Amino acid sequence: MATDPKIPPQTxxxxxxxxxxxxxxxDWKPRFPGVGKMKDKIVLITGGDSGIGRATAALFAREGAKIAIAYRSETGDAQDTKKIVEDEGSECLTLEGDLGNRTHADDVVKKVVDxxxxxxxxxxxxxxxYLDSPIDEKLSDEMLDDMISSNIKSYFYVMQAALPHLEEGASVVITNSVNAFQGxxxxxxxxxxxxxxxxxxxSMASALTAKGIRVNGVAPGPIWTPFIPGTMPADMVEDFGSSTPxxxxxxxxxxxxxxLFLAGPDGSYFSGQTLHPNGGMIVGA
Known part of the structure; x- marks a missing residue:
């Protein structure tokens, strides 16, 4: 059962x-006993130190996977996630650095496979x-470059580095956002x-599904993760998400x-699709 804790102002x-x-x-904790849905799988989770990445690492570990997490610089959070995975009886490799650097992205995948x-x-x-309203005042070159590097270029770099190692039966799941669908x-x-x-x-699903590699996405709505106080002023954080249905x-x-559904055997007939955990907001698929 989901809880609804009151969120105080913070930034x-x-x-x-x-x-x-x-x-x-x-709240990252898995709710149910594992049944081996990811048994013996090796999983690389980028942004795995906190938030959705941490919860996914914990759940996949409970389901039998060994985990590697890549993160930018939040070493304390990453070490907490490593312990969470180990407490599930699994193993966790932590890899720090900027995936917007192609050399680092290559190195991360190499270290996982090695x-x-x-x-x-x-x-x-x-x-x-980053908040950027009004756009003519707040969307600086630095902000835009950072988002393009992190949210677009690095996705190419990580995928390109991983592809030689992904065999038939492999799965890729990409985090998106409700904002891609409704702005x-x-x-x-x-x-x-x-x-x-x-x-x-x-596009990657179209390119890889015939090779037996499934590619899908998850587009969350407002989720209580470090993104929120890291992005918003304190007054906007208070009661975050209360406007959802x-x-x-x-x-x-x-x-x-x-x-887990998309990466594991339950999602075997899904590729090129998006799941929408967003609190009841209706968006185009």
Whole structure:
């Protein structure tokens, strides 16, 4: 059962933010015993240190996967996630750095394959987000370049690095956003990059499905992750998500289940598709 904790005003001075500083703490914990849906799978989760990435790492570990997480610089959060995965009886490799650098993206995938001997599932989950309303005042070159590098270019780099290691039966799941489908006048640059990542997911599915590699996406609505205090002023964070039809924000564990469905055997007839954990917002598929 999902909880609906009251979210007080708060903000952070970094993007992405730090889960360890959020009040209340995001709820990442899996709800049910594992049944081996990811048994013996090697999974790389980018942006795996916190938020949706952390919840997905915990759930996949419970289902039998060994995990590698790539993250930008939030080492404390990454170490917390590593312990969470290990407490599930699995193993977690942590890899720090900017995936917008092609050399680093190549190195991350190489380290995963060198360490585990294979790569079965790729979850591309990292991103950058900035408020940019009004756009003529707030969307600086630095902000735009950061989002394009993180949300578009790095997706190509990670996918290109991973492809030689993904065999028939492999799966890729890409995090998107409700904003790719309905837009957002306060997140114009971010929404634009999410439109690009949606097209990227669908194009990669067209390219790879015939090879036995499924590519799908998850487009969350308002989820309580470090993105939120890392992006918004304190007054906008208060009661975050209350405008959804369900009247609350989602928790990371509620999104991780969509990743498990698409990556695992239950999603075997899905490719090029998007799941929408967004609290009841109706959007085009």
């Amino acid at each position: 952070q001075d970094t993007m992405p933010g730090r889960e360890s500083e959020m009040t209340p703490a995001p 360490h585990y001997g294979q790569l079965d599932t790729l979850v591309i989950n990292h991103a950058q987000q 957002n006048d306060s997140l114009i640059g971010y929404s634009t990059t999410r439109g690009a990542s949606l097209a990227f997911m669908r 369900m009247g609350r924000c989602g928790q990371p564990w509620e999104v991780a289940t969509a990743f």
